[in-house]
Amino acid sequence: MTTQPAAAPADGGDPRAVLSARGLTKSFGAFLAVSNVDIDVFHGRIHALIGPNGAGKSTVFNLLTKFHRPTAGHILFDGADITAMDPASVARMGMVRSFQISATFGDMTLLDNVRVAMQRPNHLSRQFWRSLSSLDCLNRQALELLDRVGLADMAHLNANNLSYGRKRALEIATTLALQPRVLLLDEPLAGMGQEDVEQMANLIKAVSCDCALLMVEHNLKVVGDIGDEITVLQRGEVLARGDYATVSADPRVREAYMGSENDSH
Template sequence: MSDYILETHDLQVDFGGFLAVRGVDLKIARGTIHAIIGPNGAGKTTVFNLLTKFHAPTAGRIVYNGTDITHWKPAEIANHGIVRSFQISAVFPHLTALENVRLALQRRLGVSYHFWRSRKVLQSLDREAMERLGQVGLQGFAQRRAVEMPYGRKRALEIATTLALEPELMLLDEPTQGMGTEDVGAVTDLIKKVSAGRTIVMVEHNLGVVAKLADAITVLNRGEVLAEGPYETVSKDPAVMEAYMGVSAEEASA
């Protein structure tokens, strides 16, 4: 088996003459946390949409575990262990935390639409649901409706529902967006905890989070790869500082 769980080769997408992603080559090492960063409009979320088939590439290939998945449907992607979170928390607001995770378990076990099943049968999933909530520190919120939970806890609940699908590869889109300092720290620690035994690719704007979590970083700018490497190397790259931090190459090298 390859050391790379996910690769893209010359990935491109054209939106009516606008080349939003051009020639992107990614190599995501198995068992790592790989961050994709860049200024607004760099193409980060578009790349995520290509990986999860919300957009079809105009050119290039996507390879997952050695298999070309370029033309797979979104459901096929999810069924083979690639699960994505979104910038906005995607839990069911008027269900409890336990019910949200239990629905994810039903999806994984192929009984998502068996709403006629007795409450007793559904409750048989509660033990595993509570285990997933325990992984993200939400045992005490099991009977709390998602709409009543603080924002940081909602993001933790979304990660719990993602874990219930048993992903091999987790794609996290701006996991700390809109959070205060305390919630950012908690979710950062949570991502590190749940990364054990799986691979995580994350789009993230908070460089402090990236520095703490990422084993490798890809910097995008205007739809192209600008730089790659560990944080220590990428953060000192003059071109990155100019594009991402608003510091000119001359200032960066001064």
């Protein structure tokens, strides 16, 4: 089925989507995994991609981040067609995928982990030898990022001392160091305990103020709490889209989740 793509947010947000897809389609051999998906991700908004197991969420995520080549359709970044571009080029444009940069170095301090991630966008790696003030600047910015994710007081600990939830927060800090225009998070809450889930949800909400954010997530409570736009996939197609109240009241969405996935944790 087809439904209209999400309208631009009416509450003062950037009316133009930073990341869009039109008619996104992916076949694996004879199997049609994703069919004719339209999606828009706006600056300052959280777009959640949900759906029962096997609905095509990861495939769409991999298409948007250029890890899969679409069989048909187009992907636009700031209105420019990036369908044929490679993942590294779109990353340089500011499309950052969580796991790509999420490998934290356990035997390095949190501060060093963030400093390493910061060197690319700021090109400070080439300036290290120039002056102590650029080092000071790098340290200050790295500490600010750690502060944003609630880890400033642990800056000098090694990353392998962190709990799972805090490691994910460090990953977010290294992601932010790349100054994303679009941030794509694949199940950012997976494997977390309830306390970490709440902290991470708050962090994702805070981070989304400065970028366009798309997340694939199974935790429907969090999606309801922080998602601005929701796209529901089923069998590779868009089943419904809108805000959470709209999609969760849709009988087709309820039916899609019943039996195949009863995931309301």
